[in-house]
Amino acid sequence: MEMQQLAQRAKAAAIHLAAAGTVEKNRALEEIARALESRSADILSANARDIERSRQEHLAAPLLKRLRFDENKIMEACQGLQSLIRLPDPVGRTLSALELDQGLELYKVSCPIGVIGVIFESRPDALVQISSLCLKSGNAVLLKGGSEAAETNRVLADVITDAGNRAGMPTGWLALLETREDVAGMLSLDTAIDLIVPRGSNAFVRHIMSHTNIPVLGHADGICHVFVDRDADPDMAVRIAVDSKCQYVAVCNAAETLLVHQDIAGEFLPKIQQALEAKGVAIRGCERTAAAIDCRTATAEDWSTEYLDLILSVRVVDSLEAAVDHINTYGSGHTDVIVTGGTGRGTWFMNHVDSADVFYNCSSRFSDGFRFGLGAEVGISTNKIHARGPVGMEGLLIYQWRLMGHGHIVADYSGRNHRPFTHRKLDTPFPS
């Protein structure tokens, strides 16, 4: 089917999916979980073909590992579906209610965004996770996965579509795109598609942003900082810096730069050097750091590099203000940490660092949808509008204003002797 037709079908489906009840949507999620199990043989053999082909094409080992979708992954996907079923329906919640005048009541009610276009990496589990999140939140979804996982994705999309149809979901609420031309087509359909969620590298996200008028919910690099303030507990600071850097190096919420207040640098730098060395981390230090401990000297480029590796740049700063300036200059607005002795300087740091996540005396690695209790994660956003930081299902929602009247007209509220508005807050939900 042509891209435009797919998008139009998705748009029509989105209208019905937006109005679907909680019971219906949960029944569809149940049906999807059952179908994943009953068709596991098809899924496993498609995945084996993807892996075999990718191996012949010399795909790197870490990517081959991400590509694997085995019985364990199917079980995990089903568990994910069960926990999604248990979450409350995010659609139809009354966000605010206001009486404008007697018998004229305004409700702000949560609703799905509409049609979401998702471009995701090689892991096929992402397909199940994203499509089920979209279903629960009432959104139609167009999916484009990595070409390495083409056969697995095709079977998974097929299984989910069939299960959804059996459970009465509107036809076309999910569609799988296969080609790069489809992606280009999708990016041009700004009248049918409401939001693009690209999951991948920073360069990839920026490329998508430059090629579409559709809003993009994407994350940039994670150049995260840990700032060790003058009165930090040095042992706590070591523990937090090591965890932020090493607990999992290849992720966007890992620290890339350590800033150290000059008053504590003499005591702290040898300690952190020892701890990082034990973990195999190479330090690239500013001149003052390099004068205090044995390390390679950092270049200007280091301050804006996301290593995703066992490397940490270290800079000694004159003050709290200088640390904040460094972060706002070189950071990526993702996650930044202060380790300090009191909440006064901690709050000042949080008030002045322009990042999605600002942490006080804890590791940058907590920046994550699951740890934040969001239930499920759409991604981590460095956008400054709509959704910021770890984004749960609420990132797939917007609201609609619903005004309930009894024949009210604006002429009565304008001109001489006009009726006043009461603008009285109500505690009642939308009367559905």
Next chain:
Amino acid sequence: MEMQQLAQRAKAAAIHLAAAGTVEKNRALEEIARALESRSADILSANARDIERSRQEHLAAPLLKRLRFDENKIMEACQGLQSLIRLPDPVGRTLSALELDQGLELYKVSCPIGVIGVIFESRPDALVQISSLCLKSGNAVLLKGGSEAAETNRVLADVITDAGNRAGMPTGWLALLETREDVAGMLSLDTAIDLIVPRGSNAFVRHIMSHTNIPVLGHADGICHVFVDRDADPDMAVRIAVDSKCQYVAVCNAAETLLVHQDIAGEFLPKIQQALEAKGVAIRGCERTAAAIDCRTATAEDWSTEYLDLILSVRVVDSLEAAVDHINTYGSGHTDVIVTGGTGRGTWFMNHVDSADVFYNCSSRFSDGFRFGLGAEVGISTNKIHARGPVGMEGLLIYQWRLMGHGHIVADYSGRNHRPFTHRKLDTPFPS
């Protein structure tokens, strides 16, 4: 000053403005109100020069009227500032709080977006309104007004900047752009500017969207509908249709199309024709309408035309479903009304119409920030993300995640024997 420098200065100012206290910001708003009064002579003479020049350039009378900024307008602007001062500070509000584990508490706290670029129409009052909204919400602002109002805008920006400086606001939080090249420059500075708010025609907004990677908060056409259902009270339906069309025709929340259920068309069409004729409204009817009453026949183009004039297209539809289909096909997602006998069909309509504002038994003209009790209006958005419908100050805000720990690290929460998260909801605000 170069555009890039202005934007960098605004970005630096935004960091400080985000952390400014309520008292400081309100003092600055007071100072601006005082300055508008004390420098009113300068303002009035600049405006007189703008009007004189525009008259010589044969600017149309309605635009000349919008351009006028007289003593009355200065008074209104000062009243607007006073009511803004009375509004609670929208920055620093705790939106949610969650204990992740003992001593590890997560707060979602409202904060400004950062640097807002606003391109506005000829009315100089917009400059005062927008810049004061940005100040109260802690955002820096780059403003580009209509060239007709160049001299008035220059004096107003000068008055506001001086007053802000006297009250201790950070230098560069407001800048006025003068040329189209500046606008083009602004649209390219996606690392310094966080949101563009274009106020103007649909074509203009779409042009802006096509020329920037910066998120755009803009409204499209207002092709608003009134649907008169089969069991509507005919007199109420006439009153609502007339108010929606005629109360003020040149605005985006005025109705452009009337949909009539076939079961009530025979009774209703002659009534509404009479009422609309009395107001000088010309009807363009579908074939069934034209068979029932004397009117010009509508073409397909009429269904997607925003007349902003005393013209109304009228279509007879078979059912509630057909009305909803028409609206979702030809509407612009702005404001759509159902007039019906009971809330059952009303709720069905609201659940299936994909528009920012869906109204039951009241006029489309209520779609407005002041009437909605938002205090101040940034604009009306037909976006599907961030902010939808009438947008108040909350459209200029986002949030930041603040995690307060006591040395917590992620290693303790992963692997064998890991600590569980408590994810316990808290009722406490962020401890500032």
